[in-house]
Amino acid sequence: MSVTYKKTIPVLIVFITAILVMADYFIILPPVTEAGASWTSNTVKMLQNWGIILTAFSLGFGAFNLFLFHSKHISRRTKDQWLFSLWLLIVIALFTVIGVFLGPTSDQYNWIYNASYFALSATVYSSLGFYMTSGVYRALRIKNVESGIFLVVGLIVLAKNAPALTVYFPILDTTVAFIRDVLTTSAQRGIMIGGSLGALSLGIRTMTGRETGFLGRLTEEEKGGPMQ
Amino acid sequence: MVGRAAEMDRPLHFTTGLGSLTESVAPQLVAGLAVLAHVAEICANYGVKMIYSVYQAQVIPIATELMRAAYIKAGKPEEFQEEDQVRYLSGEQFAYASAVQGIAERERPAANIMIGPFYAESMLFAETFNRIGAIQLAGTARGYQIPFFAVICDYLLIAEEIYAAGAYLSKDPVVSGTIMGQDYGKIVALILMILGVIATSLGSSFIVDLLGI
Numbered sequence: 001m002s003v004t005y006k007k008t009i010p011v012l013i014v015f016i017t018a019i020l021v022m023a024d025y026f027i028i029l030p031p032v033t034e035a036g037a038s039w040t041s042n043t044v045k046m047l048q049n050w051g052i053i054l055t056a057f058s059l060g061f062g063a064f065n066l067f068l069f070h071s072k073h074i075s076r077r078t079k080d081q082w083l084f085s086l087w088l089l090i091v092i093a094l095f096t097v098i099g100v101f102l103g104p105t106s107d108q109y110n111w112i113y114n115a116s117y118f119a120l121s122a123t124v125y126s127s128l129g130f131y132m133t134s135g136v137y138r139a140l141r142i143k144n145v146e147s148g149i150f151l152v153v154g155l156i157v158l159a160k161n162a163p164a165l166t167v168y169f170p171i172l173d174t175t176v177a178f179i180r181d182v183l184t185t186s187a188q189r190g191i192m193i194g195g196s197l198g199a200l201s202l203g204i205r206t207m208t209g210r211e212t213g214f215l216g217r218l219t220e221e222e223k224g225g226p227m228q
Numbered sequence: 229m230v231g232r233a234a235e236m237d238r239p240l241h242f243t244t245g246l247g248s249l250t251e252s253v254a255p256q257l258v259a260g261l262a263v264l265a266h267v268a269e270i271c272a273n274y275g276v277k278m279i280y281s282v283y284q285a286q287v288i289p290i291a292t293e294l295m296r297a298a299y300i301k302a303g304k305p306e307e308f309q310e311e312d313q314v315r316y317l318s319g320e321q322f323a324y325a326s327a328v329q330g331i332a333e334r335e336r337p338a339a340n341i342m343i344g345p346f347y348a349e350s351m352l353f354a355e356t357f358n359r360i361g362a363i364q365l366a367g368t369a370r371g372y373q374i375p376f377f378a379v380i381c382d383y384l385l386i387a388e389e390i391y392a393a394g395a396y397l398s399k400d401p402v403v404s405g406t407i408m409g410q411d412y413g414k415i416v417a418l419i420l421m422i423l424g425v426i427a428t429s430l431g432s433s434f435i436v437d438l439l440g441i
Contacts, residue, residue: 051250055286062285062316069311080334117320124322128348131355139379188371191387195369197413198388199255201406206258210403211394 011209018207020044063092091116153179229363230270233338239277241337241357242267243328244344245368246321248284253345255391256369257287260344262394265294267341272302279331282316283324325349329356336360342377343367343390354380367393 024040032038037045070085078085098109140155142148159165160176205211233240242264247257264280271278280291292314299308317327329352331337340357342350342364350366350373357364358380366377367385378384385393388410395403424435 048250055250058284058286058288059319061288062282062319065282065285065288065311065314065316069315072311084330117323120326121320121322124326124352125348128351131351135351135355135376135379191369191371191374193417194410194414195371195387195391197410197417198369198391200413201388201410202255202259202391202394205395205403205406210400210406211258211262 007209007212011212015207015209017047018203020047066092229339229341229365230267230274230276232363233271233276234274236338238338239279239335240267240271240339240341241279241281241328241331241335241362242341243281243353244283244287245342245346246283246324246349247287247344249286253370256343256345257284259390259394260367261287261290261294263341263343263390263397264291265298266394266397268295268298269302272299272304272307275304275307278313279335279337280314281324281328281331282314283319283321285316285319288314288316321347321349325352328353332356332360332362337362340364341366342381343385343393345370346373346377351376351380 020040021044024038024044028038028040030038067089070088073081073085074089076082094112095109098106098112102108136154139147140151142151156172157176157179159169160172166172202211230240244257244260244264247253247260249257268278270276278295280295282288282291292310295313296305296308296310299305315327315331318324325348328349332340332353333356337357337360340353340362342353343366346353346366346368347370350368354364354366354377364381365383365385366381367390368374368377369387369390371387374384374386378386392407392410395407420435420439424439427433427435
């Protein structure tokens with residue numbers, strides 16, 4: 001019973017869903033309606049709708065999780081935390097009340113979104129520049145041969161982006177183009193091919209019940225081989 | 229990493245990035261969850277508090293069950309505090325990023341593990357955890373973010389290595405065999421590339437036509 005509940009049923013659901021989605025992508029199975037939809041495309045569309053409903057439901061679950069976590073901190077007056085928690089719950093309540101009563105497309109809702117989250121989001125994104133600077137400082141230190149190569153290549157690219165230097169040393173343009181178009185692109189494509197093969201392999205393992213990481217740490221008895 | 233957290237009596241932080249179960253990056257998220265289950269079990273065994281930061285609300289029930297099962301397997305179900313260890317932060321990228329940075333600054337985790345799809349927030353996380361002195365393991369298949377992790381983190385999983393991590397941790401010889409299958413796939417890709425270069429240089433488009441490029 002335990003193996004059936006913890007492994008066989010979830011793996012069977014994953015297998016059937018994956019087969020349906022792949023069948024819909026690669027082949028058109030009859031009967032096909034006048035609108036050009038086959039039974040697989042209708043089924044997959046239905047599954048996608050289920051996914052949307054589950055995602056929407058899980059948002060409520062997330063809000064509940066937030067409320068539990070932060071209300072505990074407020075009630076315990078956790079140092080350096082409870083005021084932030086209180087502010088978060090007030091903002092959630094504010095957005096909810098305005099969204100429910102005035103609508104999420106109302107001017108008032110848009111204003112508080114743009115004036116608060118949008119501005120803050122842009123600020124955090126902009127701060128990335130400072131983090132990159134400190135990261136580059138750490139990266140451009142010679143510790144071994146690889147970091148030495150990294151430093152040389154980094155300095156060439158930096159020099160190319162300084163317009164004055166490109167005027168006096170036009171070779172920088174062609175050198176950086178070679179680094180970007182040949183060296184970097186070939187390495188990136190190698191990583192992409194490896195990543196795609198890895199994703200494919202993970203998909204096959206998951207479909208056949210060999211990859212059970214997403215089901216939790218099963219015991220040896222629960223693992224019990226694929227698709228029992 | 230867990231041992232370090234145990235010695236320093238500090239938590240371990242884990243996150244799977246901006247992963248969603250319904251997008252093309254879903255395999256990266258699944259790979260991250262496979263590692264999450266393994267790390268949660270080790271943390272339970274060593275008595276280390278593990279904090280999992282969640283971006284997608286749909287992951288909460290899965291992660292909760294994974295971590296609960298890990299604590300049960302370790303024989304310490306009473307030590308799992310769901311609302312404190314599985315934290316939904318936000319579905320907005322930079323609100324989530326700020327919240328993770330807040331956790332790093334306030335709770336000072338001794339270790340940080342990031343496996344999954346990461347975007348602009350990768351640098352924010354890696355730098356913040358580096359500043360507080362946390363040892364870091366990062367892995368992603370998103371090419372643009374790999375250099376950021378490579379520069380800052382102590383350990384790095386590149387692209388297909390994150391998919392292999394779950395198989396490696398399972399210690400199942402058949403599952404580990406799929407990693408060898410990946411290597412054979414890479415050999416085939418390499419042969420096709422060499423043949424493509426030769427054929428195109430000789431004026432033939434046979435390989436290009438064969439692959440439908």
